[in-house]
Amino acid sequence: MSKRKADDSHMPIGESISQAQTLLRERLCHQRLPTRPEGVASQHKHLLELLKRTAVHGESNSVLIVGPRGSGKTMLLRCVLAELLTEADVQKTLLQVHLNGLLQTDDRIALKEITRQLSLENVVGDKVFGSFAENLAFLLEALKKGDRSSSRPVLFILDEFDLFAHHKNQTLLYNLLDVSQSAQTPVAVVGLTCRLDVLELLEKRVKSRFSHRQIHLLSSLTFSQYLQVVRAQLQLPDATFPDSKFCHDWNASVKALCEDKSVEEVLQRQFNSTKDFRSLHRLLMVSLCRVSASNPTIKPADLVDASRLFSADSKTNILHGLSILELCLIIAMKHLNDIYDREPFNLQMVYNEFKKFLQRKSHSMYNFDQPVVMKAFEHLQQLEVIRPVDVAATRAQREYQLVRLMLDHTQIMEALQKYPQCPTDIKQWADSAFA
Incomplete structure (x- = not known):
């Protein structure tokens, strides 16, 4: 390893920069999930237990994950699912249906999407159903492998849950929650929403079928933790990066960047306006694009200019x-x-x-x-x-x-x-x- 490092330590600067940019762009665009999101251990445990009861024991459940945008609702759910799917039995049997209130704007579109994601288009064929409930019941029945005890558990994830409450008669929500309350098919309904008053939007018949379980997320991130995240996002891996000298110089420049007063002011403004890491990634991506052979590291001015670009008033x-x-x-x-x-x-x-x-x-x-x-x-x-x-x-x-x-x-x-x-x-x- 040390011999390879020594041989590669004099790579052309352009090639090293290109490799660094590729690695960091992948990191910023396809954010890798942490094994356990920080500060939400109890929420993680609660959600994991709920979904495990559906996936392993066939018990139906419904739950709402509530929190402001950028508080980590989707990340929490994805981390729980990643942990849940490490169990071989769950990986083989659990079916997932992902719906979004911004995309599935009415129940007809939602039902077509459920059919598509469960790969049941051929089973449904040209059948005509009298109601939404009949159609959904037929889909869930088609998933059974024979007797009732061998029904495959289905996880319904409803992003922008509050928008489904605006559908006519809330038919989709009523039928999903009705199935989750009955013992016919193991179903878990997980809703994600920003609205604290989401239950007030539900009709009485829908509300009565909801378990009233809610998991609330509020970001408890401090600014010093936020700075650590910035530094971790921009640093190159010492052990695997081919050009050890460039890697050492880059990481030293990132440390100096995070300690710069002007950069700290920019990040403080970003932190105060939104703690959403997606916004941070966009800011860092623009700064990263300024790196070139003549400017081999991210300078404080690059981050300041990127911030000015994002905070510019369009009008x-x-x-x-x-x-x-x-x-x-x-x-x-x-x-x-x-x-x-x-x-x-x-x-x-x-x-x-x-x-x-x-x-x-x-x-x-x-x-x-x-x-x-x-x-x-x-x-x-x-x-x-x-x-x-x-x-x-x-x-x-x-x-x-x-x-x-x-x-x-x-x-x-x-x-x-x-x-x-x-x-x-x-x-x-x-x-x-x-x-």
């Missing part, structure tokens, strides 16, 4: 590409908002405000005819910088249709600071307290 960015006339109209709207306390306004009011600005100028470089102003106003409406108050009220002349500005004071002033070669008098007009 503020739109303003950077506007013409001077369109920018003037937005400033006129800003002043109207200040004067009339964000009441809706029309093109004529904006034009009058713009003319007040022109009258204070001795030159006429911003003097535009009204049809040109109207065209610029319509362009702002197409960009959704302004929106009509009542879309249905199209009878009024265009210059008198009421609209609202969809930007606030901060966004406008930030855009003016970054606007390329913005004239000083326009900046002063925007800054003035009175139009």
Whole structure:
């Protein structure tokens, strides 16, 4: 091993960088699951016991995993399933059906997906069923290997569980929970949701068939643990990476990166806004793409730029590409908002405000005819910088249709600071307290 390391220690820098990027991209894009997620040992144990009772002992169950986005609901479930499937008997018999409320938007689509995932399309064929319940009962019956005791356990995972509550009559939820309550077929129904009030969305007949088991997840991660995760995600493995010298230098640079004050500020902002590691991975991925032969490590400036890119306001960015006339109209709207306390306004009011600005100028470089102003106003409406108050009220002349500005004071002033070669008098007009 040491001889191989010594031979490989002088690999071309480009090749080492390419290998490092490939390894880290795989790590960031296909996050490997921890054996046990930190801080959720009791929830892990509870869920594992529940699913084991279904998979091994044929006992039906239902449970909800509730927590904010990024708190680790899916990761917890996947870790439990990975541990459960290490048992040979479970691996052979347990069937899984994954449904998502964003994709299966009604019960008909959900039933087709259940049939597909259970590979029962040929069994169903052209059969016509009187109801959803009959169809589901037929599917579960088809899974039996003969007598009732040898029924294969089925795990139904309902992601975005609250969206299934909006289906007509909640038929899918009712039938799944009804089956899980009866002893006919071993079924486990696991719902994942962000909504704490999810039970209030369920009809009485559905709620009565739910076990009322809930597993709550709240992130208890500290910032120092978050920094350790960042460092672990960016470090290269000493034992297996081919170029030992590059690996040592890279890991030293990652340690220095995580101790840098500007990087710490960026990560602190990220941590305060979301503890979701998927967002962190996107941030690190952009920084990793900056690495090249001329820039062989991730620099603090790379992470700062990546953060700025992700935190950039899309509406503020739109303003950077506007013409001077369109920018003037937005400033006129800003002043109207200040004067009339964000009441809706029309093109004529904006034009009058713009003319007040022109009258204070001795030159006429911003003097535009009204049809040109109207065209610029319509362009702002197409960009959704302004929106009509009542879309249905199209009878009024265009210059008198009421609209609202969809930007606030901060966004406008930030855009003016970054606007390329913005004239000083326009900046002063925007800054003035009175139009």
